[in-house]
Amino acid sequence: MIRTQTIGSQTTGSQKTGRCVLLDLDGTLTDSRPGIIGSTNHALRYLGHTPDPAQDLTWIIGPPLETVIARVLAHYGDVRTSEAVAEYRRHYSEVGLLQNTMYPGIAEALHRLRDDGNDLVLATAKRTHLAIRVIEHFGLTPLFRGIYGSEGAGVLDHKPDLVAHILEREKPTTAIMVGDRQYDIAGAHANHLRAIGVAWGYGGVAELTEAGADAIAERPDQLAALVRAEMP
Numbered sequence: 001m002i003r004t005q006t007i008g009s010q011t012t013g014s015q016k017t018g019r020c021v022l023l024d025l026d027g028t029l030t031d032s033r034p035g036i037i038g039s040t041n042h043a044l045r046y047l048g049h050t051p052d053p054a055q056d057l058t059w060i061i062g063p064p065l066e067t068v069i070a071r072v073l074a075h076y077g078d079v080r081t082s083e084a085v086a087e088y089r090r091h092y093s094e095v096g097l098l099q100n101t102m103y104p105g106i107a108e109a110l111h112r113l114r115d116d117g118n119d120l121v122l123a124t125a126k127r128t129h130l131a132i133r134v135i136e137h138f139g140l141t142p143l144f145r146g147i148y149g150s151e152g153a154g155v156l157d158h159k160p161d162l163v164a165h166i167l168e169r170e171k172p173t174t175a176i177m178v179g180d181r182q183y184d185i186a187g188a189h190a191n192h193l194r195a196i197g198v199a200w201g202y203g204g205v206a207e208l209t210e211a212g213a214d215a216i217a218e219r220p221d222q223l224a225a226l227v228r229a230e231m232p
Contacts (some may be wrong), residue, residue: 002081006007016172019119019175020119020145021050021121021176022121022175022178023122024177024178025134026061027061028180029140030100030101031101031103032134032199033061036060040088041222043091044072044073046084047080047084047087052075057162058202059070062143063183065155066194069084069085072084091103093131098134098137100137105221106222109223110140111143112224113223116228121144121148122172123166128149135147146166146170147231148162148169159179159184159187159190159229160186160187160190163177176188176195176227178223179195179197179198180208185208186195194230196214196215196227196230198223200218215230
């Protein structure tokens with residue numbers, strides 16, 4: 001079978017299975033919390049603030065960056081969102097990006113999904129060029145048909161828009177979304193896809209259940225079976 005890869009909006013070849021599994025990155029494939037929190041605190045210090053150790057920032061992983069940075073700054077009475085985001089992105093690109101670990105069992109789960117005849121496509125709120133670096137760092141690039149993320153200036157920042165873009169580009173005959181946050185579930189359902197939540201990420205079972213996840217995987221080794229059961 002000829003495999004092709006789509007990076008962002010660039011396609012380099014074409015033969016697809018027609019079965020597409022869209023996968024979130026942060027909190028689904030990798031634990032990126034140390035780098036994201038570290039770069040957020042760096043941006044706060046850059047603006048002259050002392051990060052509040054009592055403030056749990058796990059919630060910032062998943063939503064669009066500009067939205068969460070604005071909320072973090074509000075805690076300090078600061079409205080310099082653009083300046084903070086720019087410094088966050090600089091620090092994250094240079095330092096925080098690779099303060100990241102792949103969850104145990106994820107590589108094996110991805111191989112099983114591929115062996116079942118699925119095309120794997122990354123669907124992340126992270127900027128595309130950063131997502132590519134993470135996937136390359138962990139040696140996962142050959143497993144993915146496509147890597148899609150946000151493109152700057154608010155383009156594809158929100159999961160419903162990103163999922164719609166992927167479906168338009170990839171044109172699968174059937175597809176399903178896998179992710180750890182309510183935003184992944186909402187992105188799937190807005191595009192009439194079923195969604196599998198993963199319990200090991202940052203949202204947790206309660207958030208995923210409230211968001212209406214069609215199934216929840218407690219461990220990576222459950223993903224292939226759930227995709228087979230839930231894929232239309």
